[in-house]
Amino acid sequence: MICLAWLGAMSIAAFAAYGIDKRKAVRGSRRISERTLLTMSLAGGAFGGLAAMTALRHKTRHKYFWAVN
Numbered sequence: 205m206i207c208l209a210w211l212g213a214m215s216i217a218a219f220a221a222y223g224i225d226k227r228k229a230v231r232g233s234r235r236i237s238e239r240t241l242l243t244m245s246l247a248g249g250a251f252g253g254l255a256a257m258t259a260l261r262h263k264t265r266h267k268y269f270w271a272v273n
Contacts (some may be wrong), residue, residue, distance in 0.1 A: 211248045218249025222256030222263065229262070238266075245272045 219242055225236040229268060241263070245253040254273040263269045 211251070214248035215246065215250075215252030215255070217242040217252070217254035219246045222253060223260055226260045226262040238263075242269070242272050
């Protein structure tokens with residue numbers, strides 16, 4: 205049960221981080237590092253990262269993001 209809660213929380217956090225990074229990319233402001241986004245995905249937020257990649261069309265050209273998510 206705790207594991208599912210962790211995965212859910214990390215997926216929500218990863219989705220939010222990808223969304224914030226996408227917004228910052230459009231505005232041209234300082235971005236969230238790719239290392240941080242990948243680490244969030246590896247720490248249990250892969251589902252949220254993948255959902256954000258497809259829904260927001262963000263980081264889809266980077267093969268290593270597809271491999272991690």
